[in-house]
Amino acid sequence: MAKQLIRVKVNGRDIERAVEPRLLLVHFLREELDLTGTHIGCETSHCGACTVDLDGRSVKSCTVLAVQCDGAEVATVEGLAQGGVLHAVQEGFYQEHGLQCGFCTPGMLMRAYRLLQENPDPTEEEVRAGMSGNLCRCTGYQNIVKAVLYAAAKLREAHKAEEKIAA
Amino acid sequence: MNAPIDRAAALAGIGQPRLRKEDARFVQGKGRYVDDIKLPGMVHMDIVRSPLAHARIKRIDKSAALAVPGVIAVLTAEDLKPLKLHWMPTLAGDVQAVLADGKVHFQMQEVAVVIAEDRYSAADGVEAVAVEYEELPVLVDALKALEPDAPVLREDLAGKTEGAHGRRLHPNHIFTWEAGDQAAADAAFEAAPVRVEEALFYPRVHPCPLETCGCVAAFDPVRGELTTYMTSQAPHVVRTVVSMLSGLPESKVRIVSPDIGGGFGNKVGVYPGYVCAIVASIVLGRPVKWIEDRIENLSSTAFARDYHMKGELAATADGRITGLRVHVVADHGAFDAMASPSKYPAGLFHVCSGAYDIPAAYARVDGVYTNKAPGGVAYRCSFRVTEAVYLIERLIDVLAQKLNIDKAEIRMRNFIRKEQFPYRSAFGLEYDSGDYAAALRKVLDAVVYPALRAEQAAKRADPASPSLMGIGLTTFTEVVGAGPTTSCDILGVGMFDSCEIRVHPTGSAIARMGTISQGQGHQTTYAQIVATELGIPSEEVQVEEGDTSTAPYGLGTYGSRSTPVGGAAVAMAARKIHAKAKKIAAHLLEVSEADLEWELDRFKVRGDPGRSKTMKDIAWAAYHEPPPGLEPGLEAVHYYDPPNFTFPFGAYLCVVDITKATGEVQVRRFYALDDCGTRINPMIIEGQIHGGLTEGFAVAMGQKLDFDAQGNILGNTLLDYFLPTAVETPRWETDYTVTPSPHHPLGAKGVAESPHVGSIPCFSSAVADAFAHLGVTHLEMPHTAYRVWQTCRELKLAA
Ligand code: FES
Ligand code: FES
Numbered sequence: 001m002a003k004q005l006i007r008v009k010v011n012g013r014d015i016e017r018a019v020e021p022r023l024l025l026v027h028f029l030r031e032e033l034d035l036t037g038t039h040i041g042c043e044t045s046h047c048g049a050c051t052v053d054l055d056g057r058s059v060k061s062c063t064v065l066a067v068q069c070d071g072a073e074v075a076t077v078e079g080l081a082q083g084g085v086l087h088a089v090q091e092g093f094y095q096e097h098g099l100q101c102g103f104c105t106p107g108m109l110m111r112a113y114r115l116l117q118e119n120p121d122p123t124e125e126e127v128r129a130g131m132s133g134n135l136c137r138c139t140g141y142q143n144i145v146k147a148v149l150y151a152a153a154k155l156r157e158a159h160k161a162e163e164k165i166a167a
Numbered sequence: 168m169n170a171p172i173d174r175a176a177a178l179a180g181i182g183q184p185r186l187r188k189e190d191a192r193f194v195q196g197k198g199r200y201v202d203d204i205k206l207p208g209m210v211h212m213d214i215v216r217s218p219l220a221h222a223r224i225k226r227i228d229k230s231a232a233l234a235v236p237g238v239i240a241v242l243t244a245e246d247l248k249p250l251k252l253h254w255m256p257t258l259a260g261d262v263q264a265v266l267a268d269g270k271v272h273f274q275m276q277e278v279a280v281v282i283a284e285d286r287y288s289a290a291d292g293v294e295a296v297a298v299e300y301e302e303l304p305v306l307v308d309a310l311k312a313l314e315p316d317a318p319v320l321r322e323d324l325a326g327k328t329e330g331a332h333g334r335r336l337h338p339n340h341i342f343t344w345e346a347g348d349q350a351a352a353d354a355a356f357e358a359a360p361v362r363v364e365e366a367l368f369y370p371r372v373h374p375c376p377l378e379t380c381g382c383v384a385a386f387d388p389v390r391g392e393l394t395t396y397m398t399s400q401a402p403h404v405v406r407t408v409v410s411m412l413s414g415l416p417e418s419k420v421r422i423v424s425p426d427i428g429g430g431f432g433n434k435v436g437v438y439p440g441y442v443c444a445i446v447a448s449i450v451l452g453r454p455v456k457w458i459e460d461r462i463e464n465l466s467s468t469a470f471a472r473d474y475h476m477k478g479e480l481a482a483t484a485d486g487r488i489t490g491l492r493v494h495v496v497a498d499h500g501a502f503d504a505m506a507s508p509s510k511y512p513a514g515l516f517h518v519c520s521g522a523y524d525i526p527a528a529y530a531r532v533d534g535v536y537t538n539k540a541p542g543g544v545a546y547r548c549s550f551r552v553t554e555a556v557y558l559i560e561r562l563i564d565v566l567a568q569k570l571n572i573d574k575a576e577i578r579m580r581n582f583i584r585k586e587q588f589p590y591r592s593a594f595g596l597e598y599d600s601g602d603y604a605a606a607l608r609k610v611l612d613a614v615v616y617p618a619l620r621a622e623q624a625a626k627r628a629d630p631a632s633p634s635l636m637g638i639g640l641t642t643f644t645e646v647v648g649a650g651p652t653t654s655c656d657i658l659g660v661g662m663f664d665s666c667e668i669r670v671h672p673t674g675s676a677i678a679r680m681g682t683i684s685q686g687q688g689h690q691t692t693y694a695q696i697v698a699t700e701l702g703i704p705s706e707e708v709q710v711e712e713g714d715t716s717t718a719p720y721g722l723g724t725y726g727s728r729s730t731p732v733g734g735a736a737v738a739m740a741a742r743k744i745h746a747k748a749k750k751i752a753a754h755l756l757e758v759s760e761a762d763l764e765w766e767l768d769r770f771k772v773r774g775d776p777g778r779s780k781t782m783k784d785i786a787w788a789a790y791h792e793p794p795p796g797l798e799p800g801l802e803a804v805h806y807y808d809p810p811n812f813t814f815p816f817g818a819y820l821c822v823v824d825i826t827k828a829t830g831e832v833q834v835r836r837f838y839a840l841d842d843c844g845t846r847i848n849p850m851i852i853e854g855q856i857h858g859g860l861t862e863g864f865a866v867a868m869g870q871k872l873d874f875d876a877q878g879n880i881l882g883n884t885l886l887d888y889f890l891p892t893a894v895e896t897p898r899w900e901t902d903y904t905v906t907p908s909p910h911h912p913l914g915a916k917g918v919a920e921s922p923h924v925g926s927i928p929c930f931s932s933a934v935a936d937a938f939a940h941l942g943v944t945h946l947e948m949p950h951t952a953y954r955v956w957q958t959c960r961e962l963k964l965a966a
Contacts, residue, residue, distance in 0.1 A: 022287065036203035037196015039428070041377045042461040046885035049377060077196035090194040094186060097854045101686030102193030103377045103428025109194065128893040135885070137377045137429045138686045140857030141893040 006070040010035070011079030019066045025059075026050045028066035029076060037077040037106045041135070048134030051107035052076050058114045058133070077106035080113065088151040088158070089113050098147030100138035108134050112148045116155055124149065174767050179706065180699030181913065184850035187691045188710075189684075198426040201381045204396050206454040209383065210239060212444050213289035214463065215279040215296045217271035220307075220538040220878020221318065222300035224269055224278065232281055232295040237288025240451065241296060242443060243279045244268040252446055254323075255412060258404075258436060258657060259512065260331025261341070261503035262323070263541060265439045271300070272320055272501030273540050274878050275466035277439040282447050282455060305538045305878040309475055309498035312339040312535035320501060320536045331503075332512040332534075341503050341534035346517040346594045347491075352529035355490025359481030363565045365945050369554050370871040371473035371498065371539070373465050374546040375890060376685070378428025380468050381458035382441050384448040394421045395445060400434045401723030403681060404657055406715045408437050409445065424713035430685035431862065432544040435506040435725050436469050465883040469506070470539075470872060471546030473498035474554045478519075478562045486570050486577045491520055491593070493530040493558060498537050505534075505543035506725070507550045508655040508662060514550025515812075517594035518646040521559035522603045522816060523581040528593035538878040547862050547923040549647040549726040556643045560928035564640075564935065565944045573620075574640045574932070575611055579604060582642070589909070596646060598814045599908045599916075601842070606818040606904050607642050610840050613902060614820055627940050633828065635964070639821035639933025643925045647917045648731025648813040657722060661808065664728060665719035666736035668697060668744055669802040672790040674783035675707035678740075681721010682733035683713045687919060688851045689729060693737050695847055696913065700741035701748075702768025702782040719804055727815070727917035730847065731908075736807035738912040743803035747789075751801075752780040754794035813908045813916035817841040817925045821933040827964040830956025832868065832934060834897035839926065844907045844916035852918050853901055859922025860899050865891050866923075867930035869949045889949070938962065 003018035010033060017032060029035045029052070038061060041047035045063040052061045053075035080087040089112040092098065099105040108131065115122065115130040122130060127148045128141070136144060169177075179185045192198050229241040244266040247253040254262045267278045281292035304318040311317055319325075319338040328335050332342035356362060382397040393415055399405050402422040410417040427434065444457040459468065474495050481490035497513065499505060507514045513532035520528050546553070567577040582603040583590050590598040610616075616638075623636045652661025665681040678693055694708035712718055721733065745765075752770035753760045756778055763770040771779040780788075789801040822836040839860060846852055869889030873881040882888055907914025927948070934950045935943055941962050946955075959965035 020287070027286075030202075031205075034205070035196070036200075037198075039200070039378070040202065041379075041428075042885045044461065044884055044886065047377060047461075047890075077194075081195055086194065093194050094190045097187065097850050099187075099190060099193055100688065100854060100858060101377070101427060101429040102189070102198050103200065103686075105193050106196045132892040132894045135377065135890050135892060137375065137431070137862070137890065138858045139854060140859075140861035140899060141896050142857045142899055143854060145893060 004067050006067055008069045009073040011075055021065065021067050023066045024062055025064040025066050025069055026061035029061060035076050035078050039103055039106060041103065046135070048111065049104055049107045051110045051134060053110055053114055058111050077109050080109060087113065088154040091154065092147035092151035096143050096147040096150050098139060098144045104134060104136040108136065108144060112151060115148065116152050120152060120156055122152060171767055178698040178702065178704050178768060180695050181845065181847050183695065183848065185691055185695060185705060185848055187688050188694065189688065189690045200378055200426050200428055201383060201396050201398050202458045204383045204425065206383060206385055209454040209456055210282050210284055210451065211286040211289045212280050212282050212447055212455050212457040213286065213293045214277050214440060215281065215293050215298065216275045217267065217278050218274065219271060219300050219302060220274045221303040221305045222271050223303060224267060224271065225299040225301055227279060228297040231297060232292040235288060235292045235295050237284040238281060238292040239284065240282045240447065241279055241292065242266070242447065247446060250446065252412060252442060255437065255442055257502060257504040259503040259505045259507065260509060263502035263504055265442045273538050274880055275463065275540065280443045280447065282451065306339065307537060307874050307876060307878050309496050309535050309537050312537055313337045320538060339536045341499055341536060342512045344513045344532045345530065347529040348527060348593065349529040351527040352490050352492050355527040356479070356481045356492065359489050360484050361482040361570065362479060363562065363569050364477065364479040365562060365565050367476045367478065367558060367561055367945065368947055369472045369474040369476065369557055370948060371470050372546060372866050372870040373470050373872055373888065374431035374433035374544065375465060375888065376429030376431050376433050379459045379461060379464040380434060380438060380440065382444050383454055383456045384444040385454035386448040386452065388452045392419045392421065393445065394423065396423045396425055397441060398427050398434050399424045400430045400683060400685060400725050402683060402713055402715050403720045404660065404722060405437055407658065407660065412442065413445065421716045424683045427683065427685040431547045432471060432725055433469055435544055436504055438468055461885060462883050465888055466880050467540050469504065469542030469544040471542065471544050472554060473543065476554065476558050478558045480562050480566050482566055486566065486572045486580050488523055488525050488581050489527065491525050491528040493519055495532040497532050497534045497543065498539065499534045499543050500539040500541040501536060502541040503534065504541035508649050509657060510654060511550060514545065514552065515646045516551040516555045518552055518596060518644065519555035519558050520592050520594060521556065522583060522642050522644045524583045524587065525593055539874060545726050547859060548920045549645055549649065552645055553924045553927060556924050557928045560641045560643060561931060561945055564932050568939055568944055575607060575616060578607060578642050597811055598644065599811055599910055600906050601644060601814060601816050602904065602906050603642055603816060606816065606840050606842055609902065609904065610818045610820050610838055614836065614838050619822060633826060635825040635827060635937040637823045637825065637933040637937030639929040639936055641925050641929040641932060642818045644814050644816040645921050645924055646812045646814055647727035647920065648809055649726050649728060650812055651810060652808045660722065662722045663806045663808040664721040664732040664736050665804065665806045666733065666740040667719045667804040668740045670744060670786045672787055674703060674786040676703050677709040677711060678737060679718045680710065680712040680733055681719050682724040682729045685724065687724070687729060687855065692847045692851060693734065696734055696737045697741055700738055701744060727920045730915045730917045731813045731911060732807055732809055734915055735809065735912050736805050739807055740803045740805035743805060744801055747801060748782060748785045750797060751785045751788050751794060755780050755784065755788055810910050813844065813911060815841065815843045815916040815918060815921050817921050819925050819929040821929045823933040823937060825937050825955060827959050830952040830959050832950055832952065832955055837897050838900045838902065839922060840902040840904065841918060841921050842904045842906050843918035843921065844905065844911065845914035846905065847915060855919040856901050856922045857899050859919060860926045861891060861896050863923045863926030864897060864930065865889055867927045867948050867950060869951055871949050
């Protein structure tokens with residue numbers, strides 16, 4: 001199959017690749033770029049294990065073609081920690097025991113990351129609804145919800161501190 | 168010297184809610200699951216599967232597939248025949264087709280495999296393989312399997328009247344298994360003033376871990392060595408099986424279970440895909456990756472349950488149970504590939520007398536073949552214990568209702584009392600310890616049970632109420648930690664488990680285990696056991712498992728074995744080291760061993776608190792200046808053969824509100840009290856309980872693998888197969904009591920499965936209870952809104 005050239009920014013890095021038009025984004029990330037943090041649980045857009053950030057929205061990368069991402073920005077779990085410091089959502093999952101087998105975790109983290117930008121101060125209900133595109137078979141969600149709320153509080157605090165410094 | 172209290176905190180040993188060591192890699196996307204493994208020259212395998220449930224294969228045409236760009240090979244049963252690998256033994260003493268040999272026995276059965284340069288061309292190749300079938304009559308209903316004119320499935324077994332578990336009564340019959348005393352049970356029923364009976368169907372469900380099954384098989388033709396990375400809950404057993412099948416010496420076979428994305432029983436068996444990938448790698452001399460997709464996972468790898476049960480209780484007029492009789496027709500699918508200790512074809516189903524002191528009991532299970540996928544695994548439970556607990560918990564509710572005795576009260580009347588332990592059940596199991604009445608009382612107090620019943624009575628009295636209220640209750644015991652090698656083996660290998668601990672010269676340690684975590688947090692909890700036993704901070708204890716070339720032989724992780732068996736092995740290995748350390752300390756301190764006492768992380772000279780040697784000092788000395796006559800080094804291995812099973816138990820209560828107009832069931836409250844004996848890491852225990860309850864909720868409220876009359880599987884995607892999201896999942900309230908196991912070195916019993924086992928009948932109990940005042944005794948799972956609404960309609964509660 002004729003390949004097509006795409007340019008994508010992945011976790012801040014510019015990538016240029018020739019890909020088959022049918023190549024899924026999730027396979028592009030995992031197999032072409034060796035970013036195996038993004039997982040595949042169903043390939044039918046139900047489980048959310050493959051959730052990544054695409055131009056500021058959560059998408060299920062098993063249901064997006066790599067060629068659709070030409071010119072776009074993609075963020076994956078590997079891009080969350082900055083300068084060796086865990087992102088608040090990562091810390092939240094660790095502190096609140098929000099993971100067990102860890103297979104759903106990258107998708108959960110990426111969804112939580114986006115959710116907290118959409119709604120920085122969510123209620124428990126809003127977290128549950130906002131995370132409902134991501135399935136977990138191990139945790140029963142209770143600690144995932146806590147983890148997201150932990151991260152929300154932490155991000156709000158950091159934000160306040162930043163504003164103080166700016167003012 | 169720091170105060171003991173600070174030192175204890177620094178150790179982070181047993182009882183501490185220690186954060187998980189494994190999380191750092193998982194939250195950064197650095198886990199290493201099987202599909203993350205990429206080897207040089209690796210090719211991909213995909214599987215051609217049968218669209219029909221029962222058919223003869225007339226012809227397989229590979230030519231178009233071989234012409235697909237990227238396709239390297241197509242293998243069918245004919246290609247495996249010369250290697251005698253077209254059939255393989257199952258863990259249950261049956262055989263299973265690796266690739267369909269002349270006929271297919273269930274929809275989605277493996278017919279051929281395509282190996283190609285990448286996964287896309289492999290999938291193209293699968294599309295291009297042409298298979299011609301001739302349809303045969305299909306057997307879907309297990310209750311019809313033994314009818315004289317039922318279609319015969321297993322022609323390969325023609326004439327075999329003896330199976331692995333005794334006589335076969337019909338070509339579709341696998342085994343009959345009996346437990347208890349039939350004559351005594353019959354006598355109890357004759358004499359009983361009260362009897363109840365109920366037919367209960369436990370539907371076929373699937374463990375559905377979020378990661379599907381898969382492997383990467385890499386045969387090195389030069390060294391003659393086979394390494395296979397595999398999502399396996401039992402890598403050592405798999406190595407033994409692979410060695411037997413392939414003829415390669417076991418020493419040249421290495422199975423590695425990398426990080427596993429959940430198992431729940433689905434990843435115990437050996438699947439055709441693994442065998443084909445291994446054969447393909449040997450034939451091609453290249454690494455072969457096979458990863459199943461979700462549809463394949465739900466349709467062809469091990470299911471659970473599918474038990475058609477009929478249970479009866481005999482009782483006195485005041486509700487004391489005097490007898491239990493059970494008959495089960497067990498649908499095992501097309502091949503008997505149930506994973507269970509080999510002497511127990513119905514697993515530990517004989518725990519079905521539950522937490523109750525029942526003097527006479529008899530159970531019989533008949534296993535049958537049907538045109539469905541093989542399996543019958545322990546989905547987040549010990550072997551067939553979920554079925555057993557469901558049976559007795561539903562029956563005791565039915566009895567309570569018949570006698571108009573409160574559900575809590577009837578349980579109190581029948582409990583095995585605390586002072587009766589160790590207790591030998593009518594089925595011959597020896598329950599190690601328990602205090603069932605205390606557990607139930609604690610739950611009833613916590614939820615203010617009388618107030619709930621009063622609220623329910625008021626609601627029932629008001630016909631205008633738009634909703635019904637139901638209160639569910641279960642008080643259950645599990646039987647886990649298989650098991651004593653005198654009675655438990657898999658393929659002849661006793662079900663011990665093992666641990667090897669090595670303390671390094673500078674005082675840190677590594678523990679290698681025969682078990683394998685699939686999310687249970689072994690790296691964290693086993694280290695805590697070492698910390699407490701040896702006084703080495705758990706942070707400095709590395710735990711390794713899953714690689715058969717480095718780990719000691721173990722039977723793996725399922726049936727809540729890890730803490731009861733693996734955890735005990737850790738403690739015992741550590742104690743061997745402790746004993747040697749004491750000798751070294753005595754030498755260093757120039758006192759006799761009798762003069763030493765242990766405190767957290769050091770030996771102190773009795774009466775001379777200033778003189779002591781820490782484990783760190785001792786470790787150095789073990790390598791630097793071992794006492795004369797003592798081997799240098801500080802390590803030990805222990806193979807733990809448990810003297811008995813352990814019996815974790817619990818008391819659960821659930822309150823549901825059911826909307827009459829829609830049949831929707833809202834779980835208002837779920838209160839779960841678990842007693843797993845000694846608690847190693849309370850945080851992890853709580854997490855395991857949340858997870859088990861959620862899987863129980865899924866089973867009770869929505870999971871079912873259904874088939875039509877042609878054997879087409881209805882609903883094998885996540886669109887149809889119910890996995891609850893954060894929105895449907897109830898909030899869980901947890902509680903505990905601690906009744907240590909008297910025979911386990913740490914007193915621990917295992918926990919991860921109780922919440923699954925105990926919650927399912929609790930949901931059913933609550934849903935049935937909502938309709939109890941209308942004469943309903945039992946409603947079949949799953950309690951979906953549609954099915955509950957149908958009940959509402961039948962009872963004229965809904966339009
Ligand atoms: S793999 Fe993409 S949603 Fe499941
Ligand atoms: S932690 Fe295992 S699926 Fe979520």
